[in-house]
Amino acid sequence: MSKNYLRSTYFAIFLIVAIIEFIWYVDRSNRDFAAFLLALLQNDFTTTFSETSKGQSFNELHSAFNQITQKFKTISSEKEVQHIYLESLVEHVSVGILSYDEKEKIHLMNGALKNLLNKPQVLYLKGLEGIDKRLLNTIRHIKPGENRLVKIKLSNQLLQLSLHASEFKLHAQYYKLVSFQNIKNELDANEMDAWQKLIRVLTHEIMNSVTPISSLSNTLYEIIEKENKKGTLNQDTIQKVLTGLDAVKSRSAGLQSFTEAYRNLTRIPPPNFKEVYIKDVLKRIETLLRPNLENVDFRIAYDDESIKILADTDLLDQVIINILKNALEALEDSDNPKILITVNSQEKTKISITDNGPGIDEDKVDQVFVPFFTTKRGGSGIGLALSKQIVRLHNGTLQVESVPGQGTSFIIEL
Template sequence: MVYKNVKLNVLFRLLILMTLIGMLMYSAVVLERYLRSVYMVVFIVLASIEFLWYVDKTNRDLGNFLLALLHNDFTTRFSGSHKGKSQQHLYSSFNAINDKFRQLNAEREVLFLHQQMLVQHVNVGIISFDSNGKIHLFNDALKRMFQQPHLHLRSINDLAKINPELLKTVQNIKAGERQLIKINLETDLLQLAIQATEFTLKGKYFKLISAQDIKGELEEKELEAWQKLIRVLTHEIMNSVVPITSLSDTLHLIVENQRNSEEPISDKTMTDIGLGLEAIHNRSKGLVNFTETYKNLTRIPPPRFAKVSAQELVERMQTLLRPRLEEAKVPLLVDVPEEDVFFLADVQLIEQVLINILKNALEALEEQDHPHITLNVNQSREGKTLISVKDNGPGIPPEVLDRIFVPFYTTKDEGSGIGLSLSRQIMLQHKGSLQCSSAVGEGTVFTMSF
């Protein structure tokens, strides 16, 4: 509508100019009235000036409007009073567009302030920097964490003032990774979980780092783990100490009675003493073996990382366990991608973990109808290599599932209770994880994540 009105105004002025020029030609050539022609020339000049002013005024106002948009200045108002109807429509449109942009800008500022408030009030330290190391954002939680309320960070290298290890970790950590570091402050020890993500904004690279002090959570979990371990250790030790104490009391009583008796020691008494001493010896030997097992649990060698082929690893597992699988008549179903999956690991330690899990699955299927085990290899969306062992056994009750990784906890008559605990420690050394999910009557799945 505005464009149409402006167009009509321009056409109207052009029509007037053409009419004046026609009248000038008629007056000068046909009527030969030169004085009137001079007046006509003056009118034509004035009409041309007005026409140029009108066009220039419209262009100038349009230019000012576009410049205001370019500089995010939405406060400019265009007045159409004392002007033609078309100009009023044009300026009203300018003002309406300005109002809309001002509203959008206000909403964007509110959203930005809301996001800033969220960033500043979360209890996780956040820092963002570009490819040149220039810091664009860090929140108050970071200041509180390092006990420096007046902390100012301009470059990522400024983190070296807090702790050189922190700077090294932030620079080297990759997107999706999670690393744990310890930082000693003057009055406290921080145990930080560092995570990173990377993104590109308007063609510019950024890395976003989050840091959370998990010391309290670790101490709570550590206390819980110690309590579970102490309960298991107490149970195992008392199972040996109580019979030894009881037998030693009995043997002591037999010896005292024999000492006070004038009768010679009988063969039966000697047999009882011999059996008692043998039982004490066996239980004592069991305690020694138990402590040796505990020592071995804490002496896992550091992994020697190398490139591992998932297909070759699975083939070795099939070869190693084929005799036992055939004896138990349990098929091992293998699901491996056609394109081989490679990951970094200590292949000997990982084979130890897999053998332990597969043997546990076999034992769980001893009385199961139509038993089978599935060995699966795949990769997650985050690029993690996942190896899972699934059986269709009876499943693990929830109260047992909570304890299966506790050292020396076992539900087997002849089990040591260290296999799964050892396996999880090996996976932690690989910066991975070992998880178990199970449902009674549906089976169990152990998943190794690298």
């Protein structure tokens, strides 16, 4: 009887210990599992679980936890790297990119767009209203897949923007993506090519017509003179014919000269590039024009006097001299004439030639590089068109910024 009692006691104690051990095991497992899930929920992939000294079953469980945590850590790291890559890619592209939601809250505005619009980060689309209301209206109403052209003036500079839109949903959230590209240089290049083709055709046809007329008038003039010497023609008739032929000859020569001037636009020789100091180029031009600059406050400012460029100095001199002569003509009636040339170099070398003359009317600024267009009496409208063509051959750009009543700047970027 006592043995049975003793056995029952031992069994009860063993059962109690087993139950306590089981409860501890379940509680420990639950706590570890809860800690594991909580770490995943909080994206904390640094939590690790000991894989030794806990017993085989705990070691295996903790090993599985650690492997899963490491897998999530790897996935998270890959996503972060991909996000940084895509973010860098968006910032690197030269096309402006804007993304906003249905409440017009801006989620993305890359560096190219900030530089293009000269605007820091904007929180809502309405913040672009201060730049140009037409631009804001176009962004709001452009349809997915549609292309729009918008012309705006920003910091006295004309921009011709090409906008393209698309839309998408991400986690049930609507987004509209708009790309911006300033295509003014491309449009200017195409326009200049079109003008060159037109001028080539016109000058060819005019010269074909004028040359025979000029030749014929010379021949007739000589015949009349010979006959006049022989005394076989009436003096009054001879005088009338000679006067008429002289007029034809004179106008033919004038028309040939006029046509030849426009031919220059299509006859620019290929640039002979060589490395030169921009300071030497400007010093030589200043010396050449010094007699014209005596009554002008003329200054040249350099960020770095050792800036070098690849250029055909003969052609580049022609561009800068033409711009300076235009500036001098604009300053003829100014009380305190000033011309400032600034030179700086970042990604490209920028040469800005600024005068404090009367400026150019806003409706004419966009036409100054168009062949035949001129604001000067007796001007041919060739100088600036030729200058822009020369700069294009240098793979550069020539732009104008002007404020009526304050002055004009011509900016050469090479």
